[in-house]
Amino acid sequence: MTGDKPQLTTLFPNGVLQRLERLRIQGRTRRTNRGRGEHLAAKGGTSTEFCDYRDYSPGDDTRFVDWNIFARLHRPYLKQFHREEERHIVVLLDTSQSMAFEGKFELAARLAASFGIMALYNQEPASLFVSSTAERLGPCRGRASLSRLLSFVEDVKAEGGRPVEDAIDVLLRRHRGRGIAVVLSDFLTFSDLTRSFNAIHAAGLDVFGVQILAPSEIAPPVSGDMRLIDSETTDALDVSGIAGLLELYESYRTSFESTLNDACVRRAGRFLSVQSDSSLDWILFDLMRRQGWIA
């Protein structure tokens, strides 16, 4: 037995890793940093990809004059090329207590690692933020940072603490650079997340929201009179005849989902809601690809 290659990470099999190498995150707008990266910036640059012509102005570099056009028109025109700039991939991993249910955090951690890997393999700076501890990885670049990224994610735990909106504030205070902010959370907070999404967008980051919900949050197995306890705040809520409220709950949940989707899309972002028992392969290589998240 020649032996299989050892797993690089406990988060997912090597096969997933191999597939991730070939994928890249698709943004909806070109918001990038001034640093040179692999994404074409909207402004003119010094790359080899022709962009447009403009009139020659005294002092311009004569190396970029198109002599063929000069020969025809007897007037100098300068070639312009696309500017190559950096796009930051910032991943915020919600580790609040509400994520510690039915595999939500585990899936979030896998997705966080996946986005980080795609960023690294595409020479994009990747940062990872942990909501509860405000721990931060990065920004790191290139394949050399892969093991650091995977170790970091493997060590993160859902320990509760800071709600996601507060974590976003902390992230924005510490992060510099434009790009995409991938927020992996259940977004079940009492606060209005619109303000937080606005702040992310104002900071030059497109909001990619991934809501992860447990099966029991999609279809709560409740009946009769119950006392519901909030895992984060430990508040209690007495509900009677709860079975009769499930339809209303479902309506609220889908409405909330729709609200989150609107908030993300309006800020040049994307939104997706998945169940924690869904497979990572399906989410990444089927759902996200179909929806244009990755290519």
Next chain:
Amino acid sequence: MLGGFITPMAALLGLLVLPLVAVYFLKLKRPRLQIPSLALWRSVLQDQRVNSPFQRFKRNILLFLQILLLLLLVFAAMQPFWRGHSDSVSRLPVLVDVSASMAALSGPGGASRLDEARRRLLALADDLPRGQEICLISFGRTARRLTDFTDNRQILREAIARLTVTDETSDVEDAIRMVQALARRDRIDEVLLLSDGNLPARVNADLSFRIRYLRIEQGGPNIGITALGAQRSSDGAWELLVEVESSTAAESGANVVLLRNDERVAEDHVNVAATHGRRFLLRVDGSEPATAKVVLSPDGFDSLASDNQASIRLPAQRVLSAYVPHRLHTFRKVLKGISGVAVLPEKEGDAAAGDGYDLLITDRETDLAIPAVTVLSLGFVPPALQTLATIQQGQTQVVDWRRDAPLLQHVELGDLVILDQPRTATGVTESDFENAGYEVIAQGNAGPLILQQRQDKALRLAVLFNPDRSTLPYRVGFPILAANVVRATLDIQGLAEVHGAGGLLSASETSLASVEELELNEKLTVTASDKDFRTDRALWRMLATLALLVCLVEWWYFTRRNG
């Protein structure tokens, strides 16, 4: 007032609602469930509270059902009642007619009037509210008290079950007098009378209470025998006079069969309507004693069976024995001319028979020791009246006489000359003779001339003057008088005429006629009511039943919700 509560203080039990509510909320055990976040649930409940007020009720529907159950039980404990016809009657005598007409059926296979009365009485007993008592009295010709005042339903039901029809005519006076006697001891405001209305319309009574007359619907059509009598004919046979009547205006027919000692003797068919009864004669051999029975078989439905048979005992023909001393030769001569009379003693001086005679005519007080059914004393005052009258010398005349008296029928006493003068003692009046048991049937100008005393199977006639000392033997009336004495004796012995003993024989009961009003005195008339009489109606049973239903609903809701 429509109603009230017998025990209003039971409303205090309503305070139990406080511990009920407390226990309900304390006892409410909710399973705990830790969920990721209450964010969505709070929004859901907020929406539910704002948009659906009924939801709050629905959450506590079990509590509301339990409160409703408690309220129903408290209400039942307060014993509410619906006011009946009576105004707080605590003691109610109930008079039930059990005369013959109460056996009349409503239709073929139907219930009798008494069955209907029983049904109403049972309903009355079952609905008896607390504090009310009933005394049950049945009446036909006479009244009979079946229970004391009681609210014990078992006793009342048993007494009601024992009610049976008697083959008697109805007379409510005796029952009313019984209630009047009860009213002297207990306060009685109202009396309930249950009858089919076949009663005398006039009741001779002054009342200290109200009568509520509840009339039971009449029975179906009835045809029956209302009279049966027998008369000896001249050839010694019996002539039976039968009268048949009907209760309906439409003519109805019936077969009449005559049985003599249970042997069919004669048969006839009659058609009768209420407007006209039917009388007819049937002949029966009278040589030997016999029992004659007349049986009626109506063609169609007949509601009352007790008037379809009547019987009469017919004695054998025999000679009437009359003891007349030879010295009373005028009477002996006249009696010998009447057939069927043996005038004794045949020979003067023969002793009187020890076993007695049918008729004794004597002018001596010592002969009164001879046993006889009818005694005609002549010329002396009977021992029982000797302190009331005497016979003196002198002439007297007949002032007046009772022409309907058996002795004096068709006897003319006017202008009769009497040489004896019976004289009433000083201070004695006619009522003194009545108190002695005698009735004056002929009055002279100084005192009574002829008196009669009726006993059950005997007749005493006292002629206080000697007929031989009057012009009476010379009159046509004398043999008539003698024949009257013989006839009266024959009647008493049942040798000449017999009236039926067996069977209902009541025109009023057979007619089933119902009176609408009872006239009690000149000022008071009681009108019949066809509606059921209701005492105060207890409502606690209904409330208890409702409470049970609420309990069942609560059980169903509770198990359905947890299922």
